[in-house]
Amino acid sequence: MQKIMAGAIFLVASLTAAQAEDLRVGVDLTYPPYNYFDESNQPAGFDVELMKLIGKKSGGNVSFLDTRFENLILGVSGGQFDVIASTLYVTPARAQQIDYVPYMKTGVSIAVSASGGQSFAKPEELCGKRVGSIKGAAWIPELEKLNETACAGNPIDSREFPTSPEATQAVMSGGVDAQLENSAVLADASVKLNGRLKVTSTEQLYPVIVGFGVKKGNEQLATFLRETLAGLEGDADYEALFSKYGVAKSTEAEFKDAIAQ
Structure with a gap:
């Protein structure tokens, strides 16, 4: 009975962790239509909308830090923010510096x-x-x-x-x-x-695969993002977002090819 209770507690804790994550997002807001400031001087664009959707569906809070593109990997590695969501192309060299969670191709x-x-x-x-x-x-x-x-x-x-x-x-x-x-x-x-x-x-x-970038070794966050994206498959808001911006989803095979695995 104790083993059953312990397993139940572990399962609840795991589900809670997967359902809510407060995220600080590094993004270069000079890159429309993917990332930019709108007329109200608020972050907007595909990546911004996708991160807001992840926050909405998971119950977490999302904040954005405008960061020039060349400084994004340095910023996430140094803990200035938790995740890069800035149309970051997947390359083998970058995969040596950060962990990727792929979500798009362009x-x-x-x-x-x-x-x-x-x-x-x-x-x-x-x-x-x-x-x-x-x-x-x-x-x-x-x-x-x-x-x-x-x-x-x-x-x-x-x-x-x-x-x-x-x-x-x-x-x-x-x-x-x-x-x-x-x-x-x-x-x-x-x-x-x-x-x-x-x-x-x-x-x-x-042709390239695009992914979120997290600090090397931050498997908890990478897993949260992968599971949340998987859970969004078929969601009306999620599907409409890809249609709105005319981009396609990436596949696991395409991602492995991009990082030369």
Whole structure:
């Protein structure tokens, strides 16, 4: 009887832990439509809405700390916040620094100033060009690979900016020839700039898996996030969120491929 009671107490405690978690979220709020400040100066976007939904469904409180993208992994590792929810692409190198909980897949596009007369469909066409990206972007190593292969005789001048809007501004001012960025981010920027920023690639480049990031070894939080996401499958609000932003869910197989397992 004592064993049964102990097991029941353990089960209740486990369920309680899985149902409620107060989360401090690190997010770069300069990255619409995924993460940004709305007209009321409140955090908004896909990742923000997803974290709020996790809090709502689990009964926990969620707060957001605006942090530049290049500092997110350092911040979660140092305990400034509990989880990164900022369209963080999954890469083997990052998987050595943090633990991932995958939840989405997306890709990258190329954009130029519509008035500049240039058009690039593929990264190989950027040889000899100045290309702007957000600092620390997962696709920058891919540009470096091109400089060792297809662009070896005429390398890409890869330039990094603190935020994606600053990279877009550089394109619009002629400071760089093109911008590489998440497809949805560039589509959003093009609309806001009334078409003066033009997406010229014809397919999503460098398809990627996106995941939450937690401090290495924080299995309790990683498990909570995995179980909460699994519990949201089929939930109307959860399904509507993916439809609203035009993104897809990732699979376990895709995640393992992304971290080279």
